[in-house]
Amino acid sequence: MPTDFILYTTAGCHLCEQAKSVFWPCAEILGVALREVDIADSEELVERYGIRIPVIASENGAEIGWPFDQQQLLEFLQGQLS
Known part of the structure; x- marks a missing residue:
C-alpha cells in the first residue's frame, strides 16, 4: 500500500503550486507524503510529462x-491506498 506519492513538476510551474495546495489537506487526512520530481532533470520525463504537468x-x-479538485484527488489517493 503506497504512502508516498510523486508530484511531477518543474521550476516556475504555477499550476504545480496549485496542485500542491490541493494535495496538502488530503495528505493530512490520509497520512501520506508527496515527493516532488523535477521533470527537467530527465529527457524521458520531459517527453512524458512536458505538457501534462x-x-x-x-x-x-x-x-x-x-x-483536479480536492474531492477528485482525495478519491484518487484513497483508491491507491485500498
Whole structure:
C-alpha cells in the first residue's frame, strides 16, 4: 500500500503550486507524503510529462493529471491506498 506519492513538476510551474495546495489537506487526512520530481532533470520525463504537468502518481504508477479538485484527488489517493 503506497504512502508516498510523486508530484511531477518543474521550476516556475504555477499550476504545480496549485496542485500542491490541493494535495496538502488530503495528505493530512490520509497520512501520506508527496515527493516532488523535477521533470527537467530527465529527457524521458520531459517527453512524458512536458505538457501534462502537474501530475500526481502513486508508487504503482497510477496517475491523476491536472486539473483536479480536492474531492477528485482525495478519491484518487484513497483508491491507491485500498
